[in-house]
Amino acid sequence: MYTETVMDHFKNPRNVGNIENADGVGQVGNAKCGDIMKIYLKINDDIIEDVKFETFGCGSAIASSSMATELIKGKNINEAVELSNKAVVEALGGLPPVKVHCSVLAEQAIKSALYDYAQRTNKVIKGLENFNPEEEEHSCH
Amino acid sequence: MSKKIYLDNAATTKVRKEVVEEMIKYFDEFYGNPSSQLYELGRKSKEAIEKSRKTIADFINADEKEFYFTGGGSESDNWAIKGVAFANMKKGKHIITTKIEHHAILHTCEYLEKFGFETTYLDVDQYGMIDLEQLKVSIRPDTILISIMYANNEIGTIQPIEQIGEIAHEHGIIFHTDAVQAMGAVKIDVKKQHIDLMSMSAHKVGGPKGIGGMYIRKGVKIDNFIHGGGQERGKRAGTEGVQNIVGFGKAVELINKNFDKHVEALTLKRNKLIEGIKSNIEDVILNGHPTMRLPNNVNFSYKYVEGESILLLLDMEGIAASSGSACTSGSLDPSHVLLATGLDHGTAHGSIRFTLSEEITDEDIEFVVETMKSIIEKLRKISPLNKNNAM
The missing domain is CATH 3.40.640.10 (Type I PLP-dependent aspartate aminotransferase-like (Major domain))
Incomplete structure (x- = not known):
């Protein structure tokens, strides 16, 4: 059902946990849908120095969170904001069609954390102009 | 394995x-x-x-x-x-x-x-x-x-x-x-x-x-x-x-x-598994009736975690079970049965059903309890719903 990469990231998820005094925190999904992702960012000079996640969800949700954090770690915020769910799916070697929503959730969680950072620092991040974290927190993908 | x-x-x-x-x-x-x-x-x-x-x-x-x-x-x-x-x-x-x-x-x-x-x-x-x-x-x-x-x-x-x-x-x-x-x-x-x-x-x-x-x-x-x-x-x-x-x-x-014996043996195993889970894992809810229940059915909800993740980790240990989580059905809603009993969606997503046969031994049951304990611990450490995770 899942690729080896998905199973690897599920069994040994990277960047699990939280960050004290994070510069940006984003949470998307809800328990009703069965998936919640929370992303913590430590940002220095617009570079994502550290990223951690906490996820309630199925195997692909955990693997998507893990992969997404790996893909943005060390990146500039303007690069990170461009991370698409497709890139997450690709990096995982594919997801079953019914699980693609997990990768969407991962993309949204990162956008949400970056949005939080932008709000706190009064920065404008290109690509987040129409982002609404409230909406992302309550919709099932 | x-x-x-x-x-x-x-x-x-x-x-x-x-x-x-x-x-x-x-x-x-x-x-x-x-x-x-x-x-x-x-x-x-x-x-x-x-x-x-x-x-x-x-x-x-x-x-x-x-x-x-x-x-x-x-x-x-x-x-x-x-x-x-x-x-x-x-x-x-x-x-x-x-x-x-x-x-x-x-x-x-x-x-x-x-x-x-x-x-x-x-x-x-x-x-x-x-x-x-x-x-x-x-x-x-x-x-x-x-x-x-x-x-x-x-x-x-x-x-x-x-x-x-x-x-x-x-x-x-x-x-x-x-x-x-x-x-x-x-x-x-x-x-x-x-x-x-x-x-x-x-x-x-x-x-x-x-x-x-x-x-x-x-x-x-x-x-x-x-x-x-x-x-x-x-x-x-x-x-x-x-x-x-x-x-x-x-x-x-x-x-x-051997009908009566068969039912009696299953009931004992069932109760052993129920007791094992209850006394070893915190924040669990037994789904179904405490006594008016099938002699082989054990169904618990494990708070803050999701069922499919549990099933995947159980499978790695060679244990086959099932879940009322939506993620195992392809739909977004968890089991209609669990929702009908009044469970909230989140808790229903974290349910696992074990249904026993007479082949299951006491050692198997102990192994399942130990395995569940470590799986739930592992997943709760990742979960944003678990308030015990230190900030």
Whole structure:
């Protein structure tokens, strides 16, 4: 059902946990849908120095969170904001069609954390102009 | 991976060796069509069918003329609901069932709504038990059928079947029960329990897949469901799956042999697993009734974690189980049964069902408890819902 990469990231998820005094925190999904992702960012000079996640969800949700954090770690915020769910799916070697929503959730969680950072620092991040974290927190993908 | 521990016996059971041995003969030795009565080979098949029919009918205290073979539990459910609805629609078009039925019942009732039938779906309490008073007040002059499952497949709750049957018959209403999970786990007496129609399935009791049965009390008005030839005394067409019928009969014969012992042994194992989980893992909720439950059913919700993740980690340890989580069904909603008992969505997503067989040893149970303990710990460490995770 899942690729080896998905199973690897599920069994040994990277960047699990939280960050004290994070510069940006984003949470998307809800328990009703069965998936919640929370992303913590430590940002220095617009570079994502550290990223951690906490996820309630199925195997692909955990693997998507893990992969997404790996893909943005060390990146500039303007690069990170461009991370698409497709890139997450690709990096995982594919997801079953019914699980693609997990990768969407991962993309949204990162956008949400970056949005939080932008709000706190009064920065404008290109690509987040129409982002609404409230909406992302309550919709099932 | 070392040992495999199969704890999904409500999904299906291993076909017993004796059953396989009996079935094999009906592939290449006694392969005659049971309708071909003019030669011995055909008669042999017919005899085998009737022998199985008698074994199963005796097991539920029915007359053998009241038992029919079908293609499985879902077909039996479809037949019962549609057959009674269409045969009695002049009398009325109201059906009473529950919110926790198998989809073979729920989706059939939904389908009938297209033809003007109305369905009342009874609520259940936190243990999955219906309220007999609610049943009584739901009865209308146009109610033609009450269909309430004997025991629930997910949470194992056993309904007060005899009392439901009494209520139905006091009002002259046909009573159907889906006994797919109950058969072989509880003593069924269709006469004493006022059951008019009952669905059964072979593969839940150590028999083969693709064969089921239906009890139809003599005199019950029901239309045919599979139309065609005159098999099953004109009530269910199609050449009989003789080898499957033989397997079904053999499986029931084996269960009947040590019935009380079998149930007692399962109950002990079940209670051991329930106690083990309760005393080793925090924040768990036992789903289903504490005592009125199937002897092999253990269903818990584990707060802050999601069921599919648990199943994947269990599988790595060689343990097969199932979950009420949406992620295992492809839909976004968790089990309708768990939601009907009042669980919130999040908690329902984190439910795991273990259904035991007699093959499970005490060591297996200890291993399952230990494994669950570490899996839940691991997943709770990742979970944003777990308030114990230090910030």
